[in-house]
Amino acid sequence: MIIIGHRFIPSFLQEHGSFYHIPNIEAIKNTPPNSYIFLEYSEENLDIIEHMRNNSISFCLKVEDITQIIYATNLGASFILVDRDLAKTAQDLANNYLFDAKILVNIDKDEDIEEFALLGIDGILYTDAIIKINS
Secondary structure: OEEEEEEOHHHHHHHHOOHHHHHHHHHHHHHOOOOOOOOOOHHHHHHHHHHHHHEEEEEEEEOOOOHHHHHHHOOOEEEEEEEEHHHHHHHHHHHHHHOOEEEEEEEEOOOHHHHHHHHOOOEEEHHHHHOOOOO
């Protein structure tokens, strides 16, 4: 299980960089080169997603349903962030279709790790690991 943003397990962030939530393409310039861009899936963000794909920028898409999970993997997301109630279904889809993307669930407390480990979820993402970039 990948653990991203835990207070005493910094290895993922040290090796790969942080997750940066951006509002537009211009904001990408304000992120370090080894970072992941974090974006909520919506049709309004397709231009940003296309820009990231064309420039080989790794990104994480937050999705809300099964259709968006399928879109996210086909759009080239490295990570797909889902809500708790969708986690098992998302992981089953990823395993069945051999997604390249890893399924993540957002958590706030350590007690949630066991639940998602038992479900076989690829990883967890602590809320504090997402850095918001305004411009």
